[in-house]
Amino acid sequence: MVSGGSASGNQAIGICVNSNGDGSRGTLQWSSYPKSICVEFPYVVALLSNHTIEIHNILDQALLQRIPIDPIIEARGLAFGHGIKVWMDALAKALKRSPWRQQLTDPEIEVQLQREVIKYSTIASRILVYGKESVMAQVTTPLTIQVDGLLENSLVEEAMQLAEQARNTMSEDDNDTVYAERLKSELNYTFQKSGLLLLKETLFDDAFSLLSKGNMDPRVVVQLFEGLMQDCWIDSPPPILLFDNIQRLIRELGDLKKIGV
Numbered sequence: 001m002v003s004g005g006s007a008s009g010n011q012a013i014g015i016c017v018n019s020n021g022d023g024s025r026g027t028l029q030w031s032s033y034p035k036s037i038c039v040e041f042p043y044v045v046a047l048l049s050n051h052t053i054e055i056h057n058i059l060d061q062a063l064l065q066r067i068p069i070d071p072i073i074e075a076r077g078l079a080f081g082h083g084i085k086v087w088m089d090a091l092a093k094a095l096k097r098s099p100w101r102q103q104l105t106d107p108e109i110e111v112q113l114q115r116e117v118i119k120y121s122t123i124a125s126r127i128l129v130y131g132k133e134s135v136m137a138q139v140t141t142p143l144t145i146q147v148d149g150l151l152e153n154s155l156v157e158e159a160m161q162l163a164e165q166a167r168n169t170m171s172e173d174d175n176d177t178v179y180a181e182r183l184k185s186e187l188n189y190t191f192q193k194s195g196l197l198l199l200k201e202t203l204f205d206d207a208f209s210l211l212s213k214g215n216m217d218p219r220v221v222v223q224l225f226e227g228l229m230q231d232c233w234i235d236s237p238p239p240i241l242l243f244d245n246i247q248r249l250i251r252e253l254g255d256l257k258k259i260g261v
Contacts, residue, residue: 026061036077038127042169047078074132085122086139092121094144100240120182143186156194163190188214196249226255
């Protein structure tokens with residue numbers, strides 16, 4: 001329910017109500033009266049009369065992004081549906097996995113990894129912005145790309161908050177969907193990368209907790225302590241498949257016994 005303001009451009013507020021008309025969440029606030037609104041949980045997207053799109057998180061009502069729209073487009077509304085599929089190269093590079101310290105000999109695994117990248121890197125854009133003579137697709141920035149931006153600035157805690165918010169959006173009904181599979185992969189990547197960065201800071205308890213949440217293969221963790229790993233463990237099935245970026249971080253990390261010395 002939207003109230004307050006007007007199409008002339010004054011501020012407006014939005015209230016989420018249940019079937020009985022009772023408020024069920026906090027209040028959303030827009031800088032201008034919405035011409036059209038779409039919900040793609042957990043996001044509320046509003047096309048405003050001042051030629052901008054504002055995106056809020058429905059869980060905490062925080063304003064996440066404000067996108068200006070060229071008035072020449074004459075944006076008239078938002079449509080929600082199956083939308084279109086968009087390939088994201090940055091996501092493909094981040095979620096690409098390969099065998100760790102092993103030669104890939106099983107062609108089935110090679111095909112599996114190739115299909116995995118294709119499946120996880122094609123994002124469905126469900127919200128379309130239509131104007132007088134054009135249609136634009138709005139794509140949600142994947143968790144992995146947002147997390148990488150935070151971790152590059154050593155904002156591990158902020159990255160973890162973002163990951164937990166994303167995990168809270170999953171439901172039991174989503175477990176078999178491509179979205180859920182990709183999100184699980186993104187969460188594994190997030191926790192593994194954050195854990196390795198904390199190891200560099202000698203925050204071992206927090207680091208190992210994150211590596212566990214990221215489903216890091218225990219053999220990889222053992223290898224971080226020089227002299228403990230046995231070659232036969234690596235060659236034992238199942239194969240150890242790691243994100244390429246995680247393998248790079250492991251090489252940079254080296255022997256944990258030498259950290260902080």
